[in-house]
Amino acid sequence: MYFLGIDLGGTSIKGGIVDKEGRILAQGQVPTKAQDGAEVVLAQMATLTEVLKVTAGIKESELQGAGVGIPGSVDVEKGLVRLAPNLHWSNFPLKEKMEKVLGIPVSLDNDAHVAALGEMWQGAGRNYKDILMVTIGTGIGSAVILDGEVRRGFWGYGAELGHVKVDPEGALCQCGGRGCLETLASATAIVHQVERELKRGRPSSLQHKPGLEAKDVLLAAREGDELALEVVNRAASYLGIALANAVFLLGPEVVIIGGGVAQAGEVILKPLKERFVEALGPWQIRPLPLLAARLGNKAGFVGAAYLALSLLEKGCNE
Amino acid sequence: MYFLGIDLGGTSIKGGIVDKEGRILAQGQVPTKAQDGAEVVLAQMATLTEVLKVTAGIKESELQGAGVGIPGSVDVEKGLVRLAPNLHWSNFPLKEKMEKVLGIPVSLDNDAHVAALGEMWQGAGRNYKDILMVTIGTGIGSAVILDGEVRRGFWGYGAELGHVKVDPEGALCQCGGRGCLETLASATAIVHQVERELKRGRPSSLQHKPGLEAKDVLLAAREGDELALEVVNRAASYLGIALANAVFLLGPEVVIIGGGVAQAGEVILKPLKERFVEALGPWQIRPLPLLAARLGNKAGFVGAAYLALSLLEKGCNE
Numbered sequence: 001m002y003f004l005g006i007d008l009g010g011t012s013i014k015g016g017i018v019d020k021e022g023r024i025l026a027q028g029q030v031p032t033k034a035q036d037g038a039e040v041v042l043a044q045m046a047t048l049t050e051v052l053k054v055t056a057g058i059k060e061s062e063l064q065g066a067g068v069g070i071p072g073s074v075d076v077e078k079g080l081v082r083l084a085p086n087l088h089w090s091n092f093p094l095k096e097k098m099e100k101v102l103g104i105p106v107s108l109d110n111d112a113h114v115a116a117l118g119e120m121w122q123g124a125g126r127n128y129k130d131i132l133m134v135t136i137g138t139g140i141g142s143a144v145i146l147d148g149e150v151r152r153g154f155w156g157y158g159a160e161l162g163h164v165k166v167d168p169e170g171a172l173c174q175c176g177g178r179g180c181l182e183t184l185a186s187a188t189a190i191v192h193q194v195e196r197e198l199k200r201g202r203p204s205s206l207q208h209k210p211g212l213e214a215k216d217v218l219l220a221a222r223e224g225d226e227l228a229l230e231v232v233n234r235a236a237s238y239l240g241i242a243l244a245n246a247v248f249l250l251g252p253e254v255v256i257i258g259g260g261v262a263q264a265g266e267v268i269l270k271p272l273k274e275r276f277v278e279a280l281g282p283w284q285i286r287p288l289p290l291l292a293a294r295l296g297n298k299a300g301f302v303g304a305a306y307l308a309l310s311l312l313e314k315g316c317n318e
Numbered sequence: 319m320y321f322l323g324i325d326l327g328g329t330s331i332k333g334g335i336v337d338k339e340g341r342i343l344a345q346g347q348v349p350t351k352a353q354d355g356a357e358v359v360l361a362q363m364a365t366l367t368e369v370l371k372v373t374a375g376i377k378e379s380e381l382q383g384a385g386v387g388i389p390g391s392v393d394v395e396k397g398l399v400r401l402a403p404n405l406h407w408s409n410f411p412l413k414e415k416m417e418k419v420l421g422i423p424v425s426l427d428n429d430a431h432v433a434a435l436g437e438m439w440q441g442a443g444r445n446y447k448d449i450l451m452v453t454i455g456t457g458i459g460s461a462v463i464l465d466g467e468v469r470r471g472f473w474g475y476g477a478e479l480g481h482v483k484v485d486p487e488g489a490l491c492q493c494g495g496r497g498c499l500e501t502l503a504s505a506t507a508i509v510h511q512v513e514r515e516l517k518r519g520r521p522s523s524l525q526h527k528p529g530l531e532a533k534d535v536l537l538a539a540r541e542g543d544e545l546a547l548e549v550v551n552r553a554a555s556y557l558g559i560a561l562a563n564a565v566f567l568l569g570p571e572v573v574i575i576g577g578g579v580a581q582a583g584e585v586i587l588k589p590l591k592e593r594f595v596e597a598l599g600p601w602q603i604r605p606l607p608l609l610a611a612r613l614g615n616k617a618g619f620v621g622a623a624y625l626a627l628s629l630l631e632k633g634c635n636e
Contacts (some may be wrong), residue, residue, distance in 0.1 A: 130472070144567065146464070153569015154448070155603050164563040165597050168555075177599040237486075245482040249462065249564050251471015279483050281495040285473050 002058050003308040004066035004104075005118075006045060007111065007300025010034060010086030013041075014297060015048045017056040017063070018305035022122040026055035027301065034087045038097075041087065046101050065105045067307030068094065069114035069300045073157045079108055082157075107311050111300055112141025113150045113158055115258055115293070117310075118303025120145055123294035124256045132252040133293070134161050134243065136261035139174075140182045144250060161246060162186070166238050181242050185235040187214035187261050193231045202227050218264035233271050235261075240275025247280060247288060258293030265292075320376050321626040322367060322384035322422075323436075325429065325618025326359075328352060328404030332615060333366045335374040335381070336623035340440040344373035345619065352405045356415075359405065364419050383423040385625030386412065387432035387618045391475045397426055400475075425629050429618055430459025431468045431476055433576055433611070435628075436621025438463055441612035442574045450570040451611070452479050452561065454579035458500045462568060479564060480504070484556050499560050503553040505532035505579050511549045520545050536582035553579075554586050558593025565598060565606060576611030583610075 002025065007014040009032060016027035030048045033040045045068075053063065072084030079095020081087070098106040109117075116133035119125040125133070129148045135141040140162030144151040152158050162182035163175055170179030183189050194217050198207055204227035205220050206212060220228035243255055255276075261268060273290055280288070295302055320343065325332040327350060334345035348366045351358045363386075371381065390402030397413020399405070416424040427435075434451035437443040443451070447466045453459040458480030462469040470476050480500035481493055488497030501507050512535050516525055522545035523538050524530060538546035561573055573594075579586060591608055598606070613620055 142567075151569065154565075154571050154606055155569060155601065157601075158569070160566045160601065163601065164566050165559050168559055168597075175600055177597065177601075241483050241486055245563065246567050247472075248478045248482050249460075249567055251469065251473060251476070253472050279486075279495065282493060283473065283475075283478065283481065283495075288472055 001064050001309075001312075002056065002062050003305040004049060004052065004063055004102075005114075005301035005303065005305030005308070006048070006066065006068045007114070007297075007304060008032065008041075008045070008068055008070055008087070009111070009300075010071055013044055013048055014301050015045075015052055016298065016301040016305065017052045017058065018302060020309055022302065022306075024298070024302070025058070026052045027298065028052055028055065032087070038087075038089060038092060042097055042101060045098065049102060063104055065107070065308035065312050066098065066102055067114065067304035067311075068098065068106065068108050069111040069304045070094070070108055071111050074108045074110050075156065076107070076109055076152070079106070081108065105308070105311070107307050109150065109304075109307055110141070110143075110158060111135075113143045114303035114307055115141070115295075115299040116143035116145055116256070116303065117150065117306045118295050118299035118301075119256050119258065119293050120148070120303075121306040122302050123299060124291040125254060128252075128254045130251070130253045131256060132159075132243070132246055132250055132254075133256040133258060134239070135259035135293075136186060136239070136257065137259040138187050140186050141259070144252070161242060164242055164245070166242055181238060184238045185242075190214045190217050190231055190235055190261070193234070194227060197227055197231070204228065214261055215264065218261070218267055222264075222267045232268055236268050236271035237275045240272045241279045243272075243290070244276050244279035248283070252288075254289045254291060256291050256293050258299060262292055263296065319382045319627075319630075320374065320380050321623040322370065322381055322420075323432075323619035323621065323623030323626070324363060324366070324384065324386045325432070325615075325622060326350065326363070326386055326388055326405070327429075327618075328389055331359075331362055331366055332619050333363075333370055334616065334619040334623065335370045335376065336620060338627055340620065340624075342616070342620070343376065344370045345616065346370055346373065350405070356405075356407060356410060360415055360419060363416065367420060381422055383425070383626035383630050384416065384420055385432065385622035385629075386416065386424065386426050387429040387622045388412070388426055389429050392426045392428050393474065394425070394427055394470070397424070399426065423626070423629070425625050427468065427622070427625055428459070428461075428476060429453075431461045432621035432625055433459070433613075433617040434461035434463055434574070434621065435468065435624045436613050436617035436619075437574050437576065437611050438466070438621075439624045440620055441617060442609040443572060446570075446572045448569070448571045449574060450477075450561070450564055450568055450572075451574040451576060452557070453577035453611075454504060454557070454575065455577040456505050458504050459577070462570070479560060482560055482563070484560055499556060503556045503560075508532045508535050508549055508553055508579070511552070512545060515545055515549070522546065532579055533582065536579070536585055540582075540585045550586055551589050554589035555593045558590045559597045561590075561608070562594050562597030566601070570606075572607045572609060574609050574611050576617060580610055581614065
């Protein structure tokens with residue numbers, strides 16, 4: 001039994017074929033071409049799938065199902081992409097479309113959700129069933145897994161740690177809210193804060209750097225640049241406190257931090273962990289593991305494959 | 319089948335006998351006498367139980383079990399009161415002691431947890447299975463109920479919304495943390511903030527009021543006192559945002575607000591609700607009910623009786 005996992009991003013589509021023990025038989029990536037419209041994106045996914053099947057050397061009939069991680073909100077039951085701004089999709093019936101193309105059952109979920117499932121299955125979340133995962137990249141994604149299942153909650157879109165209000169007088173977020181964690185601690189927010197200070201004439205090794213990215217800021221912080229350190233520490237501080245506050249409410253067994261920013265390692269994880277532990281204070285009657293994600297950018301397609309596998313297993317049990 | 323519910327407070331013990339449909343056959347209250355030691359407290363509970371049984375007119379054998387709500391942290395499995403500062407108890411084997419006295423199964427839980435169970439069973443939480451309840455009194459208690467069960471989480475003591483950090487540079491909390499919600503929005507915090515401003519010479523109708531209590535502040539706010547309004551609005555604002563942030567993580571079906579402060583009504587609930595709705599912003603694809611608790615100070619013993627009932631039912635199913 002093999003499963004196709006697809007991590008549909010705004011820029012690239014990553015995919016893999018995974019067996020039911022979580023071994024990756026093939027993996028690859030193609031550009032999304034979102035600007036060319038949904039049909040082209042679908043064709044890109046179909047092409048990637050064909051390449052993966054050939055690479056894995058499996059027969060058509062051995063592929064049991066596919067899962068897709070979506071950069072946006074998903075109606076899981078209906079198999080509908082409700083809103084994916086990076087793809088310019090709204091209310092797009094992706095499940096139905098893909099099932100027609102691939103001829104196997106397709107299930108969808110939000111990208112942060114599938115990444116968390118991937119880490120639970122094969123990464124830092126192995127051995128845990130109650131997981132809080134946060135993915136710090138362009139935005140801040142999150143997932144709450146309780147008893148092995150993604151919690152979707154009242155509105156169906158799951159946890160939104162990125163939109164927790166940490167500074168009610170703060171900047172306006174893309175979501176329309178004010179002072180969301182995402183406006184202070186995402187890759188985008190880190191770059192914005194540095195750019196603002198540079199414009200004010202603040203000295204920094206990042207001055208005159210064209211096309212500044214979060215990874216440049218993180219690198220500069222590691223090299224001791226004062227401005228970069230200040231911005232990274234502030235982001236880490238907001239993240240650490242927001243995660244501690246989430247723990248006060250959820251009491252997960254583990255907190256996993258993933259995404260590009262977290263991959264920068266100790267320069268952000270160390271101050272984050274310090275503020276996390278400080279904020280939890282005397283309530284930590286035993287230490288709560290705070291772990292870096294392990295699967296990197298494979299978490300999405302591995303988790304998407306797990307989504308397909310787990311739905312098949314549920315179907316069998318019913 | 320009848321159940322005894324006891325709400326063990328620092329000052330008074332409230333209790334009732336409740337049938338399995340939630341009807342209250344008898345209710346009463348005695349002083350706790352915590353300063354006289356645990357044996358005296360136990361005797362007070364036994365006396366209250368006898369009075370309740372006589373009032374309800376039920377036979378000894380008809381009482382199937384008892385539940386007790388504890389103002390502190392509880393090891394539910396072991397039936398141990400881990401720490402109850404108001405009672406000066408630590409690691410007190412209350413379940414065992416009470417079972418000896420009463421001759422029926424006794425189960426314990428935290429007071430905020432049993433209050434939430436009470437509201438779920440017979441109050442504002444009827445028809446809901448995923449509930450976030452906050453109890454605003456001297457401190458701030460909270461409970462997360464998912465699928466009808468209190469969530470205890472990794473450390474076993476459940477949700478601690480009162481210790482979410484809302485102002486990292488804020489005042490020191492009794493828990494040792496800094497800027498906990500409890501230091502800004504509990505009854506105690508409301509009184510402290512008013513007293514501090516009065517000392518600074520701020521004019522207010524509350525000047526020279528001996529033994530100032532939160533209810534005086536809430537009354538003054540209702541009558542338009544500027545200082546009282548400012549303090550109450552600030553508390554409401556912190557509460558509204560903290561509850562919205564909790565909703566972003568948990569996605570409950572309903573939020574219930576109980577406790578003495580909440581009983582003051584619209585003067586605090588209206589600004590709280592405004593900030594709550596504002597903080598959730600565009601994420602509210604349908605309105606999430608934010609309700610005042612309905613059982614008042616009966617929630618504790620009704621929920622404690624439900625605890626006893628639900629454990630008995632679980633036992634029967636196993």
